[in-house]
Amino acid sequence: MYKLFLRYLISVLFFLWFSINANADFKVGFVYVGPTGDHGWTYQHDEGRKAVEAAGIKTTYVESVPEGADAERVIRQLAQSGHDLIFTTSFGYMDPTNKVAKDFPNVKFEHATGYKREHSNVSTYSARFYEGRTLLGHMAGKMTKTNTIGYIASFPIPEVIRGINAMTLAAQKVNPDIKTKIVWVFTWYDPGKESEAAQALIDQGADIIMQHTDSTAPVQVAEKAGVWSFGQASDMQRFAPKSILTSIIDDWAPYYVERSIAARDGTWKQQDTWHGLKEGMVAMAPYNSAMGGDLVREVEQLQKDLASGKAHSFTGPIYDQKGNILVAEGAVADDGMLAGMNVYVKGVEGDIPQ
Amino acid sequence: MEVLLIKIEKRNDVSRSIYFLTPVLAIFLTLFGGGIIFYILGFNPIEALKFFFITPISDLYGLSELLVKATPLCLIAIGLSFCFKSNNWNIGAEGQLIFGGIVGGGVALLFYNHDGFYVLPIILLSGAIGGMLFAMIPAILKTYFNTNEILVSLMLVYVAKLLLDYLVVGPWSNPEGFNFPETRQFSESARMPILFDSLRIHAGIFITLISVFFSWLILYKTYLGFQIKVSGLSLKTAKYAGYKGKTMIIIVFMISGACAGLAGVGEITGPIGQLHRNISPDYGFTAIIVAFLGRLNPVGIIFASLIVALTYLGAETAQIFLQVPKYTGQVFQGMILFFLLGSDYLLFFKIKFLGLKKNEL
């Protein structure tokens, strides 16, 4: 018993020494939900981490952390082993992040895509991916021959609904006849399912494939079938060089570098960040010249207007499926409405799965 | 040239010391095999093994996490030992765990705005009953329709998984949760009491320990336990002795299902606090390894659950500190079972060394 106590004492002392020592060396930790090589969501977060590393700050990452009971332990281990700032990069880490933050008031936490900031050392951040979707909608409306757009969706959360709506509104503006066909796969990352969904949409007459899932499987299917597609999260061009018109790129690097430096220099403050094309958190991969110079110039102009605020993805009048007005003529949707969006706009077929 | 002559003979009696020594042998072989794998991957094997097996439990939090992980594994394995001892191959504990979680979670959601000491016991009980009922499906199909229980219990795992998926995405998703695939957080009185501040170890460990005690009692001190053992040795003997085989089969499945269901409900009321899609990182399958490693013996299973739980923690630590791929954990689990099963050979067969013989070649 006495020996056991002594052992704990030693380990506690060792720990104190370790954490004091660690403080001298500023470190940033990253928790990923997928493998860094997914070429989608996690890949882009890891690109951001590399940028932090390039700025001269030490980083650590843990990949493929399931969003269950294990996430809390991983976050806590990072906090305990001397990391001063921890980015938790998936929605499912929301509660674990806040729980650990409570016990480590001196460590800063940044949670992606969540909405809970229960302690002053938790910030949240996300990107206005829907602005990119508006550009995709414009291109899709112009490029489709069958007037059918295939959309592979993950979960019926506001972020995904927002993307579907933004895309549909933009496509309708240039082509009133378009139809959006949606398949819900209820996963963020399952190449087998995603490719089957893409094939089903193509067989149903879609000649544009769009995805709100993370693997490169849908663009590969589109390439094989000879239809157009758009990459998600990172530039997926080399997986489907002919088919991809562009990709929406999540560029976390500037934000990660800025926040890491702020935390190191002691100027870090709690905040809720929602950046878009303007700040560069959402970026577009090079446009495929196959769509013609005119269209490329149009889209580039629209991108500039969205970034400058001259155009907005959700400009009134916007109606829901039943014809009720959601956004009045001339107005734009406010962030509160966007954040909680859970209805389809007019022109999207089917119901949101509940 | 000299050749070692060996002769392999079937043992008539199983040596007790070897019976409990082979798991230790298996663990050492796994460490050795693991070291080789680390070496191939380009890590210093000693250092990697240290990060894998020692660092995770070198502080209080780590020890608490080890127990948090071992709690469900041990409980499920205890239940499985009843089945395996009597030659009933219930390999669907994962499904029974999930179904127990679904039933318990459903009750917890019903009570989400209730307070009171009675809430948690009701939830735990309903989780255990859920797991029990789910385990009775393969049991009843086996006894009355002669259906293979291995296949039925396995199929039901996927049915339970998909049912949970359906519920948390659809009807049970948190009405204030923006359609995210998860239920509400359970109320405080529906949560397992935490034993120490800022550690996650919860009262579920007592449930596990009590179950271990009772299973020991049942297995070694009751007529049912005797029956289970005899029918495990030979079905014919059991029939000759006039045991009601059907009742016994259903009872062992019920015990095992209740344990798995309790483990599931313990997870959701303990460390998780709500229902979502991944309430179990395959505890139900890993517990099969635990049951074998523990020799289907209650005390053995306690030790085995700690060792297997450590492979989970070690994989995380090794990743944080050395960037070792985390799948090494699974490779270790697979290897332990391979080596253990393989070394069982020593139990049933004697290897006799007949000495050296000159080879004429």
Place this chain on the structure above:
Amino acid sequence: MSFDLNFIGILIGAIMASSVPLILAASGELITERSGVLNLGVEGMMIIGAISGFALMVVTDNLFFAVIGSMFSGLIISLIFGFLTQTLLTNHVATGLALTIFGIGMSAMIGKNFVGIPGKEFPLLFVNLKESIPFLGPIFFGHSIILYFAFGLPFLTNYFLKKTKTGLVVRAVGDSPASASNQGINVSLVRYSCILYGGSMCGLAGAYLSLIYTPQWIENMTGGRGWIALALVVFATWSPIKVLIGALIFGGITILQLHMQAVGLRIPVQLLSALPYIMTIVVLVVISRDSRKIKLNTPTSLGQIFYKEK
């Protein structure tokens, strides 16, 4: 939904493509089980086949080596199972599970350096016929050679089991290893061969996924198909031809629900996905209660350890 004939042809073609890994793995497992061995390691062998096929494709840049290599690595990993269950006489269930856990971990470890590399285009046969013949074109043409092999395999397996002497031996071993042994058959050798054959087919099934179906390496990319293949063998009541039919039904459920969604029908996706498992249980119950039906195809000694005193 456009219900023209050509569309139905395309639909059937898609269902066929999705059922290939199931047919391959289940046909392999069927032979293993008919010899009396229950190998629950299908998922593990498939995923090992998937990574080794893909890795070989990247390293050698040769699809032929990749396909052969995936079969070979499936065979090697099933050798572990064979050695344990046949030579060291371990429990089939536990060994199979260990094989699956080990295989999933091992594949992710090997695959670490192959994540995010685009696959190579796998040649499809008769593509022009696919487009020029309505309805029948998309069903019969424009597939990979592995698909044609997979659809021929159940018939070959059926012929092998029913008409050849070796097939008879396999069945004899599965039904009564003791009497087979008395007749001078080397039970262990027969079972070893069946296990290795099953392993190589599972390896090929995995390679179909990583080389053709979703041409890239992704962790855990078999996504439970190995377990469905196991269900399929039972669903087919150990008859090779029914494996083919069952695979089309199982694959069809997946593909059809996607199409139903695409036309705007609201369906509980997860409950539909559970159907193959529930159907398997129902089939199992129906065949098991009738002892005559069991005797027809079910290997009586399935999963039992056979030891011959020397």
